[in-house]
Amino acid sequence: MENKSIDYDAMGDTEFRAALRTWLEDVYPENWKQTPRRPLLRIRGKDARAWIKMLCEGGWRCPAWPKEYGGMELSFKKQIIYHEELERIRAGRIIDGGEQMIGPTLMAYGTDEQKRKYIEPTRTGEYLWAQGYSEPGAGSDLASLRTKAELEGDHYRINGHKIWTSHADECSHMYALVRTTVSEKKQVGITFILIDMETPGISVRPIKTVAGEDELCEVFLDDVMVPKENVVGEPDNGWTIAKALLGYERVWIGNPGPAARYLDLACELIMKDETDSSLKDELAKTICDMHDFRVLYETMCHSISPDSEIGPEFSILKIISADMLRDISELNARASGQYSQLDSDxxxxxxxxxxxxxxxxxxxxxxxxxSNEIQRNIVAKRVLNL
Ligand SMILES: Cc1cc2nc3c(=O)[nH]c(=O)nc-3n(C[C@H](O)[C@H](O)[C@H](O)COP(=O)(O)OP(=O)(O)OC[C@H]3O[C@@H](n4cnc5c(N)ncnc54)[C@H](O)[C@@H]3O)c2cc1C
Structure with missing residues (x-):
């Protein structure tokens, strides 16, 4: 499993950047690039698997993972370079909850058997993962979830309904939170379990987003039998694992890349002689804000140590990235004048x-x-002690 193809540690940062840039320029397909039309373009389904396979074959997969799991185990500086080069070539995004979330979670909390069974196929893209947390009555108040799992012999019988499950129709597996015990404290009695999406009793219904994309899904679970060895951590104690995984998610989602793509579009629309000077002023301020955001992101990520949990202060990154995306999308709408009302190319x-x-x-x-309101509550209570 160990990734021995390229000795990244022996390379200086400049050499590393040049090697990755050359490889990307050689192999990255034009039709998977983000464009001003689709600044957050996602590579989906079989294309996502094909891209992951290319990364594996090139020796460029899983920059943050330890080498013992086939990752590149890059220094933080090289991880930044890695992401800068993907941004530079305008690589499409993939929903890769496997690399970013469940992989690190299994490394920390999985049994030896779970590590053996799931980590390598996740690295190679054979397994793509959906996140089965939210339910119709459990979003911000996640601990109210009601999808029920009852132990029958060696299996849990699962019945319930998940919603807003990104790309569930393209994923081979889903990590989910299920209720195994009803207790006074809602957070107790929740279990974290791995589900093969081919298991009988699972049906998936896509939902269109307000932007017209079919990325969200509902997942219905009717008498789905899941082996009890698929529980990660202790039964009834999945809340701890769910929270740890959300920490990894916040670091991933809080990165400045998406807002930077929106800023590229703003530069294209605004940096012209005839543009109103108030828009130019706003663009200049936003470029400075983006610089600050990048520095903050790098500084905070630099402080992460392999043995510690991601702290509540990382919510700040997610808040800033969402606010910047919102503000820049509004700036772009204003800068496009008479076209701003159009919902088409x-x-x-x-x-x-x-x-x-x-x-x-x-x-x-x-x-x-x-949501950002919940993240602000976290910062208020757990970082500022308000
Ligand atoms: C594009 C997209 C992809 C998603 N992908 C997934 C996925 O893959 N898997 C998954 O499990 N879920 C996913 N979700 C669901 C997402 O996690 C929930 O939508 C989110 O947690 C909010 O829950 P809710 O929609 O039930 O809203 P609610 O919890 O009902 O909140 C409604 C509003 O009230 C506010 N609010 C609620 N409680 C408080 C409070 N205590 N203080 C202040 N304000 C509050 C919220 O901020 C929000 O503005 C996705 C959602 C979106 C939009």
Whole structure:
């Protein structure tokens, strides 16, 4: 499993950047690049698997994972370079909850058997993971979840309904929170379990987003039998694991990349002689804010040590990234003048854009992975002790 193809440690930062840039320029397909029209383009389904396979074959998969799990185990400086180069080539995003969330969670909390069974296929993209947390009555108040799991012999019988499950129709597996015991304290009695999406009794129904994408799903579980060895950690004690995983998610979602893509579009729309000077002033301020955000992100991520949990202060990154996306999408709408009301493709001075799409897509960032209001509550209570 160990990744021995390239000795990254022996490379200086400049050499590392050049090697990755050359590889990306050679292999990265044009049709998977983000464009002004789709600044947050996602690579989906079989394309996502194909891209992960290319990364594996090139020796560029899982930059933060330890080498013993086939990762690159890069220094933090090299991880930043890695992401800068993907941004530079405008690589599409993939929903890779496997690399970013369940992989690190299993490394920390999984049994030896779970590590053996799930980590390598997650690295190679054979397994893609959906997150089965939210339910119709349990979003911000996640601990109210009611999907029930009852132990029958060696299996849990699971019945319930998950919602807003990103890309569930393309994923092979789902990590989910289920209720195994009803107790006075809602957080007690929740179990974290791994579910193969091919198990009989699972049906998935896509939901269109306000931007017209079919990325969200409902997942119905009717008498789904899941082996008890698929529980991660102790039964009834899944809340601790769920919270740890959300920490990894906040670091991933709080990165400045998406807002930077929106800023590229703002530069394209605003940096012209004839543009109103108030828009130019606002753009200049936003470019400075983006610089500060990058420095903050790098400083905070630099403080993460392999043995410690991600602290509540990381909520700040998610709040800033969502606020910046919202503000820049509004700036782009204002800068596109008469086209700002259109919810369709439009060419502005040679650039093909979709102002409605980028405006609506930016909204999601303030909701998923715990809404910005909830993140602010976390910062108020757990960081500022208010
Ligand atoms: C694009 C997208 C992708 C998603 N992907 C997934 C996924 O893959 N898996 C998954 O499990 N879930 C996913 N979600 C669901 C997401 O986590 C929930 O939407 C989110 O947690 C909010 O829950 P809710 O929608 O039930 O809203 P509610 O909890 O009903 O909140 C409604 C509003 O009230 C506010 N509010 C609620 N409680 C408080 C409070 N105590 N203090 C202040 N304000 C409060 C909220 O901030 C929000 O503005 C996704 C959502 C989106 C938009």
């Amino acid at each position: 439009v060419e502005i001075d040679g650039a093909l854009t979709n102002i409605g799409w980028q405006f609506f897509t930016a909204r999601a960032q303030a909701i998923f992975a715990g």
